[in-house]
Amino acid sequence: MEKIQMTTPLVEMDGDEMTRVLWQQIKDELLLPYIDLKTEYYDLGLPEREKTRDQVTVDSAEATKKYGVAVKCATITPNAQRVEEYKLSEMWKSPNGTIRAILDGTVFRAPIMVRGISPVVKTWKKPITIARHAYGDVYKSTEYRVPGPGKAELVFTGADGREEFRQTVYDFECAGVLQGQYNKDSSIASFARSCFQYAIDTKQDLWFATKDTISKKYDHTFKDIFQEIFDAEYKAAFDALGIEYFYTLIDDAVARVVRSEGGFIWACKNYDGDVMSDMVSTAFGSLAMMTSVLVSPDGKYEYEAAHGTVTRHYYKYLKGEETSTNPVATLFAWTGALRKRGELDGIAELGEFADRLEAATIAAIEGGVMTKDLVGLWEGETPARGVTSLEFLRAIRARLEA
Ligand code: NAP
Ligand code: MG
Numbered sequence: 001m002e003k004i005q006m007t008t009p010l011v012e013m014d015g016d017e018m019t020r021v022l023w024q025q026i027k028d029e030l031l032l033p034y035i036d037l038k039t040e041y042y043d044l045g046l047p048e049r050e051k052t053r054d055q056v057t058v059d060s061a062e063a064t065k066k067y068g069v070a071v072k073c074a075t076i077t078p079n080a081q082r083v084e085e086y087k088l089s090e091m092w093k094s095p096n097g098t099i100r101a102i103l104d105g106t107v108f109r110a111p112i113m114v115r116g117i118s119p120v121v122k123t124w125k126k127p128i129t130i131a132r133h134a135y136g137d138v139y140k141s142t143e144y145r146v147p148g149p150g151k152a153e154l155v156f157t158g159a160d161g162r163e164e165f166r167q168t169v170y171d172f173e174c175a176g177v178l179q180g181q182y183n184k185d186s187s188i189a190s191f192a193r194s195c196f197q198y199a200i201d202t203k204q205d206l207w208f209a210t211k212d213t214i215s216k217k218y219d220h221t222f223k224d225i226f227q228e229i230f231d232a233e234y235k236a237a238f239d240a241l242g243i244e245y246f247y248t249l250i251d252d253a254v255a256r257v258v259r260s261e262g263g264f265i266w267a268c269k270n271y272d273g274d275v276m277s278d279m280v281s282t283a284f285g286s287l288a289m290m291t292s293v294l295v296s297p298d299g300k301y302e303y304e305a306a307h308g309t310v311t312r313h314y315y316k317y318l319k320g321e322e323t324s325t326n327p328v329a330t331l332f333a334w335t336g337a338l339r340k341r342g343e344l345d346g347i348a349e350l351g352e353f354a355d356r357l358e359a360a361t362i363a364a365i366e367g368g369v370m371t372k373d374l375v376g377l378w379e380g381e382t383p384a385r386g387v388t389s390l391e392f393l394r395a396i397r398a399r400l401e402a
Helices: 017-031 046-051 055-067 080-085 095-103 185-202 218-241 250-259 270-284 311-318 328-345 348-366 389-401
Strands: 010-014 039-043 069-072 106-111 128-132 142-146 150-157 164-172 176-180 205-210 245-249 264-268 290-295 301-305 369-371 385-387
Touching: 010 055, 010 328, 017 311, 017 328, 017 389, 039 055, 046 055, 055 069, 055 095, 069 328, 095 290, 095 301, 106 185, 106 270, 128 185, 128 270, 142 150, 164 176, 185 205, 185 218, 185 264, 185 290, 205 218, 205 250, 218 245, 245 250, 250 270, 264 270, 290 328, 301 328, 328 348, 348 369, 348 389, 369 389, 385 389
Parallel strands: 010 039, 010 069, 069 301, 128 264, 205 245, 205 264, 369 385
Antiparallel strands: 106 128, 106 290, 142 176, 150 164, 290 301
């Protein structure tokens, strides 16, 4: 069989620990035999980040801006213990945070569904993709522990000195708490554009919800910006595809999501997204079956798994033990990136290959072959056989070639 040829390279961001091991196995077993893989390689593993003083992370994000599609392996976000373990000169920032800031993107998380592992919510038949606005609000708030009686005010002074706003928040008669939050029109607009863009890409409805009836300025601004951008820039494309933009109140959205069949994108404000993504991913089954894609408002894509570097398994691997770490989300990051690259470059074979590889993966699991994390969730008729990561990848390969 002739290998599929590529024209533009994928930006390849390698990572750490167990996922770094899986990364190489996926390439060796399932990609390199079939594709003349063209990548621009960036090693985001912690030793290389230390060596380049994290410049490699910035370079990889810039390359994503240039080429448009990246695939990323999970990486360690250093904490005090990692600084010790890797003898770091600094506690380098989260690579995902750095890349997201440079691309100004939104993260979309979607579960990979298989027959035999059913979502906790019985009505869910299709994936629910969550988009979280990862900027501002309570995550960048200023807080104050009010010690006792006193006046709390909200004050804004314009840079030109002309505008001044002052309003009493509360006249405290006792101790209490106080918090100041903000967001920016530009960030909300980027979030909205990434969401509309991704809804068009994946031909799914987009839902968005806030509490605008209570928060008449703050949340209402989110609602208004979404609606203005939708009407001006995306409505025609949505109509042509037969998809819908649907706005409702957050509590109504939660109720509707639980009663729904799935198959849509749910855009969430920062805190809602933090909470709801954990709820939705747990209800779908396993973090190891969750993909994640960062989409910038101008249509750049970075695909990855939603889980981390699976440290506990890596320490076993280092002792020479075979591990049964689930490679599905990392593999689907590759297929997502290859499909998008094929779409942008007009190489139909790349998209077809990605489809076949995903189908072979799902077929392997549905046939009862899976990594051990899934065995406990399995409700299929065929008895489940828990295998090592490499055995699982080879079972996929066998199906791919069948
Ligand atoms: P994790 O790597 O997601 O793993 C947590 C646990 O979830 C594992 O110990 C394992 O449970 C299970 N798990 C996750 N992925 C799995 C898979 N593919 N197959 C089988 N089981 C899986 O989270 P963590 O241990 O909190 O974080 C480890 C490192 O990853 C940290 O240094 C963190 O900074 C980093 N991280 C990176 C990203 C990213 O790059 N996007 C995201 C999150 C965390 P059992 O041990 O019970 O088998
Ligand atoms: Mg959370």
